[in-house]
Amino acid sequence: MDSRETSNTALFFLTELHTLALLFLVTAYAIKIAELMQKFSVETITPRTSKTLRAVCYAFALLVIPWRMDSYRRDPLRYAEFAVLHLAIATAIGTFATLQWTRAFCTREIVAIGLRGVFLSGAIVGLVRLCRRIARREMRLISTPDDYFSLLLVTAWLVSGWLAVPFAKELYLIVFLTIGTVCLFYEPFSKLFHYLYWPFLRYYMGQYFGHRGVYPVRPDSADQSVQNYKRYL
Amino acid sequence: MKSTDRAKRFSENFKQRITRQQALALAACAHCGICADSCHYYKVTGDPKMTPAYKADRIRRVFKRQFDWTGRFIPWWVGAEAVSEDEQLEELKEIFFGCCTGCRRCTINCPFGVDMAGLVSLTRSLLIDENMGPTGLIKVMRDQWTTGNQMAISDQDYLETLRWLQEEVREELDDPGVTIPVDKKGADFLYIVNPREIKYAPMSLMAATKIFHSAGLNWTMGSKGWDNTNYGLFSGKADLGRHMCNLAFTQAKILGVKQLVVSECGHGFRSMKWEAPIWGVKVETPIQVVSVLQLLAELISRGIIALDPRRNPLPVTYHDPCSLSRSSGLTEEPRYCLRRACLDFREMTPNRINSYCCTGGGGALSMTEYTPLRLRVTRIKASQIAATGAVSVVTSCHNCADGLADVIKANKLTAEVEPGVHRPVTVRTVCDCVANALILDSVSKQPLEPSKKL
Numbered sequence A: 001m002d003s004r005e006t007s008n009t010a011l012f013f014l015t016e017l018h019t020l021a022l023l024f025l026v027t028a029y030a031i032k033i034a035e036l037m038q039k040f041s042v043e044t045i046t047p048r049t050s051k052t053l054r055a056v057c058y059a060f061a062l063l064v065i066p067w068r069m070d071s072y073r074r075d076p077l078r079y080a081e082f083a084v085l086h087l088a089i090a091t092a093i094g095t096f097a098t099l100q101w102t103r104a105f106c107t108r109e110i111v112a113i114g115l116r117g118v119f120l121s122g123a124i125v126g127l128v129r130l131c132r133r134i135a136r137r138e139m140r141l142i143s144t145p146d147d148y149f150s151l152l153l154v155t156a157w158l159v160s161g162w163l164a165v166p167f168a169k170e171l172y173l174i175v176f177l178t179i180g181t182v183c184l185f186y187e188p189f190s191k192l193f194h195y196l197y198w199p200f201l202r203y204y205m206g207q208y209f210g211h212r213g214v215y216p217v218r219p220d221s222a223d224q225s226v227q228n229y230k231r232y233l
Numbered sequence B: 001m002k003s004t005d006r007a008k009r010f011s012e013n014f015k016q017r018i019t020r021q022q023a024l025a026l027a028a029c030a031h032c033g034i035c036a037d038s039c040h041y042y043k044v045t046g047d048p049k050m051t052p053a054y055k056a057d058r059i060r061r062v063f064k065r066q067f068d069w070t071g072r073f074i075p076w077w078v079g080a081e082a083v084s085e086d087e088q089l090e091e092l093k094e095i096f097f098g099c100c101t102g103c104r105r106c107t108i109n110c111p112f113g114v115d116m117a118g119l120v121s122l123t124r125s126l127l128i129d130e131n132m133g134p135t136g137l138i139k140v141m142r143d144q145w146t147t148g149n150q151m152a153i154s155d156q157d158y159l160e161t162l163r164w165l166q167e168e169v170r171e172e173l174d175d176p177g178v179t180i181p182v183d184k185k186g187a188d189f190l191y192i193v194n195p196r197e198i199k200y201a202p203m204s205l206m207a208a209t210k211i212f213h214s215a216g217l218n219w220t221m222g223s224k225g226w227d228n229t230n231y232g233l234f235s236g237k238a239d240l241g242r243h244m245c246n247l248a249f250t251q252a253k254i255l256g257v258k259q260l261v262v263s264e265c266g267h268g269f270r271s272m273k274w275e276a277p278i279w280g281v282k283v284e285t286p287i288q289v290v291s292v293l294q295l296l297a298e299l300i301s302r303g304i305i306a307l308d309p310r311r312n313p314l315p316v317t318y319h320d321p322c323s324l325s326r327s328s329g330l331t332e333e334p335r336y337c338l339r340r341a342c343l344d345f346r347e348m349t350p351n352r353i354n355s356y357c358c359t360g361g362g363g364a365l366s367m368t369e370y371t372p373l374r375l376r377v378t379r380i381k382a383s384q385i386a387a388t389g390a391v392s393v394v395t396s397c398h399n400c401a402d403g404l405a406d407v408i409k410a411n412k413l414t415a416e417v418e419p420g421v422h423r424p425v426t427v428r429t430v431c432d433c434v435a436n437a438l439i440l441d442s443v444s445k446q447p448l449e450p451s452k453k454l
């Protein structure tokens, strides 16, 4: 294959198509958020308390303090999976979005090793999750074609990222950029968009539990808590 | 396929009523499955159709068909499906009334915080509007609407019971001065109870009377608006929720009290304190809603009542009612009281906001058609209790008390009372433990030395 031709294709992806994909994604974000605000009115919530802000922060912070969640405390491996996969996806998106400027930086050995490691571990987790989704009955029952396809797509993207780094081989680079572009165009129509809703849900959750004194969960003893309460009599 | 009228109305109402929080909960689920183990229904049965995500998906598909970009055009790709037949509504009924108590254990264990209870509430209200509510639940709702209390207790029976209880307490304490005041103007607080305390478990109201009397509190009960329970919460019907709250707030206003003290009822407290504003209950003069647990903790911490924990010498454990712990944040007050009222208090694992439902939540006790499954899933609570070796399981909710009684019966749960002697585990309330430990003749004004168990 003529290397110049290939370079031009890569250049097209880098400058045109992937910019278009990013623009499309941002537009989709904006439309989805507008829809959410317009179509659904917010359920009346209980009055604010002085702890609301802390509770909202706590609801967000639970992302990085998984031991406060019973599900992750009992299954830390699931949290590790979650962290590795999402870190890899975030890295892939970041690399994809900035590659036209950071390509030289990515070729540095240490950076390349880091990127490869992140992509590979993310891809392995993706495969593990795919196998679990297929193998376990309770997972199969809640899985839609979109769930399988989204996971497959993301895993393929991470594998291509692992192969492409340090972005010296044009063919791998094009595959990485192509799958990335497909991901970005597909995202708004799939479960991949779940992260758009995450901040909203955590905000409402923090507010809801904060007003009621459930969040932030304090490791205080019963005695301290009662002494700290206001008087009722 | 042509939709039935019912299905059409259901879909239309769904579109109208869904709130932003519910829409988010339906849109966001990533089908990660991490919530599965949080649910007692799934954990005990192992049935993949009992995972919270699967259950939520039954209504999620309706949402996706109506609102999701892909779901509108390629529904099968994202699991979207319109409701078009009555059988689908039957399936929703089975799941949202029979297989979920809205305990929120999955919510706090979901990385997104998908609120299952909100979805339960929405779906139940839509089904009830289509006359598809379980008979028992509908009957209780009707009783609350027509008689103002969930057990249709007549005014006469109610007042007679109060008089009888007053006599009982007088006799027990050998104190003719004990009263259960009714409609006393100028009282500090109005005490509202669960009708179970009038009909089946009067010991609980007797215990509260003893405590209030010993503490010298200026309290009253109401001749109206005395039921703190609220089937508006279990049915998702805000109008009934509002009605029940209004009955109590109106009575409080008439009597000029500043506080409503809610007896040991998880959902009753939650409804009065937290759901009332959501249901649009407007109270002109501010009336503070307090749980009796908060009151007891304060009476003890200020030394207004003194307790002798040796009067409750056998090991006890505490069951956190979901509505008090996960939906109201009241986890420490009952522990504070029990550690002072009982000699041997043992924690269940997991506890507080991670505690498992007693299986009787969400109005499940009134829906007898689902009892076989409910009794089956009691196993998890039973093993939690058994692991503590406690002779009594204490709770602060009359609904949970009934749920726990079923847990004990269904699992033949016994505990060793003395070496070699086993007897069925008993269910008690916090008020009962505190009243039993009360030092009646020497009401201390000094805080009691904490028990060694602290």
Ligand code: SF4
Residues within 6 Å of the ligand: B028, B029, B030, B031, B032, B033, B034, B035, B036, B052, B053, B109, B110, B111, B112, B113, B114
């Ligand atoms: S944990 Fe939350 S996001 Fe995951 S399947 Fe359950 S409800 Fe959905």
Ligand code: SF4
Residues within 6 Å of the ligand: B038, B039, B040, B041, B051, B052, B055, B099, B100, B101, B102, B103, B104, B105, B106, B107, B116, B117, B357
């Ligand atoms: S709210 Fe409780 S009962 Fe319902 S699905 Fe979640 S964990 Fe299970």
